[in-house]
Amino acid sequence: MSNKQTPREPQPAESGRTTLQARKVSFSWEDTPLHWVPGDPFATHTINVLHLLLPAGERWFVHVYRQALPLIRDERLREDVIGFIGQEAMHSQAHDEVLPHLRDLGLDPTPYTAQVDWLFEKLLGDRTLPPGRARRWWLMERVALIAAIEHYTAFLGNWVLNAEELDRRGADPTMLDLLRWHGAEEVEHRSVAFELFQHLDGGYRRRVRTWATAFAALVFLWQRGTRFFMANDPTLTAGRAGFRDFYVSGRAGVLPSTGDMLKSIPRYLSRGYHPSQEGSTEQALAYLAASPAATAAERSAR
Secondary structure (H helix, E strand, O other): OOOOOOOOOOOOOOOOOOOOOOOOOOOOHHHHHOOOOOOOHHHHHHHHHHHEEEEHHHHHHHHHHHHHHHHOOHOOOOOOOHHHHHHHHHHHHHHHOOHHHHHHHHOOOHHHHHHHHHHHHHHHHOOOOOOOHHHHHHHHHHHHHHHHHHHHHHHHHHHHHHHHHHHHHHOOHHHHHHHHHHHHHHHHHHHHHHHHHHHOOOOHHHHHHHHHHHHHHHHHHHHHHHHHHHHHOOOOOOOOOOOOHHHHHHHHOOOOOHHHHHHHOOOOOHHOOOOOOOOOOOHHHHHHHHHHHHHHHHHHHO
16 A cells, blocks of 8 residues: 555645625725824825835736636636625725825825836736737736735734734724725635645646745835835835835834744744635625724615
8 A cells, every 4th residue: 555645735724714795885084194194104104105016016916817707717716706796896996096195195196106116017918928828827927926925915914903002002993994805805806816726736836836926026016016115105214115114113003023024934834824824804894894994885785
């Protein structure tokens, strides 16, 4: 008898499964100050980078997943992907609606968002490739990239749901609700991107390679976006943004800690990884049941 064991796919650590739905939220920004974390422009602008990256990034997610839908052979996964698409489209819209408010406060993000648009629409967009292996390869690369990025959106979602220091600092409640509504939905649907990748491809070398690409790109874009905001903030004369500032803010609890971010790397690269290991569905749904924007959306949908 052979001792060789059949490889097993990573299994979820949390059995609860929810039906994903887009919550059509809206936010009113007129009372939100430029530095919505009081007295802390660095933490404010580091988190504000989400508004620069997510509108184009999540439109790209939706575009790629619509191409992947015909390849899905599991009906429950198909339903999850459709729900994921609806939620991601709403995230893109909600963050996009913050940008005019920043312009009104004297901080025009257009020079940076134009570069982000180019990245997702041109560099990572569709390519003129012949049908067959080449076209599928490019689709699988992007599906794997999204799985790696979603690992970090779930990490950030879990962080913001538990970032009590932001409340203690008196952070703007509307901005916190946007971030926590979005973060809760990222935790809620955290398994979808990885399960789609496993379903369509699941290659470990591709997972590692695309993780490295996604991680390097996120670090580069995030530090560049923070420096852009700090340099163009009309209220600052010598705005700076460096790794030490991020480290100190993480230790203070107003940003994710460097240590926690580094610990997230081997989890994703583990062969037994499953996203259900990140965060709590129960906590996410509890926030969504109390979120001012999400509950208002539910009432208006009745």
